[in-house]
Amino acid sequence: MSSANYHSKVGGLPPQTDLLSSKAVFTTAYAVIPRAVMTDIVTSVLPHWTGARAWVLSRPLSGFSETFSQYLMEVQPGGGSDRPEPDKRAEAALFVVDGEMTVEFDGMANELRPGSFAYIPAGAQWCIRNEGTASVKFHWIRKAFQDVDGLEPPPAIFTHEEERPISWMPDTDERWGTTRFIDPADVRYDMHLNIVTFEPGATIPFMETHVMEHGLYVLEGKAVYRLNQDWVEVEAGDFMWLRSFCPQACYAGGPDRFRYLLYKDVNRHMKL
Template identity: 65%
Template sequence: MTIRSYYKPQGGLPSQTELLTGRAVFTDAYAVIPKGTMTDIVTSQLPFWDKTRAWVLARPLSGFAETFSQYIVEVAPGGGSTKPETDPRAQGVLFVVDGGFDLIIDGQSHKMRAGSYAYLPPACDWTVQNKSDHSTSFHWIRKAYEAIDGIDSPIAFVSDEGQADVVPMPDTNGAWTTARFVDPADMRHDMHVNIVTLQPGATIPFAETHVMEHGLYVLQGKGVYRLNQDWVEVEAGDFMWLRAFCPQACYAGGPQPFRYLLYKDVNRHMRLDR
């Protein structure tokens, strides 16, 4: 049985005596944002959010990854928002990595805690309030929804990693699994946010090369990831941002499972106006 843990940024600043050498890299095919770069001075403020700061991990960039943005949001006690999303086109996923908060969707309240997951369709009425005595941290992934005539829009739902459909990848004997919150055959959804788990020593044994963009945040453990032509060592708290068609593979290392939160765009024709 996998013992789950969820890394969150620690904030602060490095000591003046530390070396400047780090693992951050930005290329034309991928980026790696290590956990050590997520300090106090690189946070952003968001409109209509109180007692809140966010680390912006990804944003649409022309010629790179263009479909999504991803934040880690930290809300202090008493903080939150009654108007969290300002773009009516945006759908969102929230995934909690620390603490908890009250999420109200269309008047219905949900108690969110570490491991909780929420899907929020565009123009959804939702609010966040941290009523606890401790800060809470969660991922917020946003994408402009691509509506299709004849296909209904998805509806809001709240789930938990423990309730997700865990699917073993073929011929891996359970060493490589994906926790899916949305049925891949559900054409209402144009993005998936899953949790991938590789047991120590497991591998993605070929260089995947495909049209989907990726955001990968390492929740637990460590591994060595093949990104384009490079092998990069990553650990809990690191974020990888992959352009479409960037070759990718990995080996899981260390005594813990290697687990990451994975974004990908799915179920739509390729746009021809870019």
């Protein structure tokens, strides 16, 4: 999908004349982090990274999210890391929204650009470099891999949105669909990262209520999202964090298509 747009404008500070009101909200069922609050003063720098900063969009919290952490990373030219991941339990999913970078894995240099996706298995050795002349921005989802006795570990994936067709939901006239970077039938993987696309006027026509928790980063467009008991307006650059069983629905009011990057945990028994 060569015409795809991926929101990537973050940083800076609002002027002193701006109002303090915001659609930022944190509840026991969901959180909304609007793009307006992703400023310079809320970034983190990470050990063993150079020329890089991170907006931490989610992290495991007691009584809330439990399975993942999501960063929006910005790496300057010449920056990167030879030791990006400190936790050997952690698998990684990367999605590039702006710029170019190189991920070295298993002796191969993989060139990533906007729309590129990478899955890196837990315990793997990898490194990342920005060898270009402009900054690169990408989402980095980290999750502790849940090993299963009798299943071999999942292999790495390097691909691009253009290589993955949209799977349209039935009876929607190709108005609501999902681009899947990981085969949903492959039980070796315990997480998915997808892009969900709505054409203007399309909806999720029921209140989804399910065990999978979500991170949703809006890549393009705007919509009204139902989260638990509330209707929330969201647009490109906003992030939503949904606890397990949080009721959810969506109406893409347009005028353009609405798309978001979606994390969910899958394919494992519930811990008792």
